[in-house]
Amino acid sequence: MAKVRFQMFIEESQKEALERLQQDSGMSVAELVRTAINNFLSERRKKKERPADEITEKLLSVAGICKGGPPDLADNHDHYLYGFPKKK
Numbered sequence: 133m134a135k136v137r138f139q140m141f142i143e144e145s146q147k148e149a150l151e152r153l154q155q156d157s158g159m160s161v162a163e164l165v166r167t168a169i170n171n172f173l174s175e176r177r178k179k180k181e182r183p184a185d186e187i188t189e190k191l192l193s194v195a196g197i198c199k200g201g202p203p204d205l206a207d208n209h210d211h212y213l214y215g216f217p218k219k220k
Contacts, residue, residue: 142150150161157164198205202212210216 150164153159153164154161159167202208204218205212208218211218
C-alpha cells in the first residue's frame with residue numbers, strides 16, 4: 133500500500149513515550165503510529181457493527197446459548213416461562 137506524507141503535532145510526553153516504545157520494540161516511530169492508527173480504526177469499525185444501546189447488546193450476548201429444549205420454544209416462551217396457554 134502506498135504511503136503518503138502526513139505531518140502533525142503531538143504532546144512532548146507522547147513523543148517521549150513513542151521514543152521509549154521504539155527502543156523497546158525495535159520498530160520505527162512511524163510504524164508504531166501506523167499500527168496505533170490501524171488498531172484505532174479497527175476498534176471503531178467493531179463498535180459501529182455492535183448494537184447501539186447497552187440493553188440490545190446484553191440481549192444479543194445470550195442469543196443462541198440455549199441448547200435443546202422444546203421445538204416450539206420461540207413461539208410459546210410465555211407458556212414455558214409463566215404457564216400461559218400455548219399459542220396455536
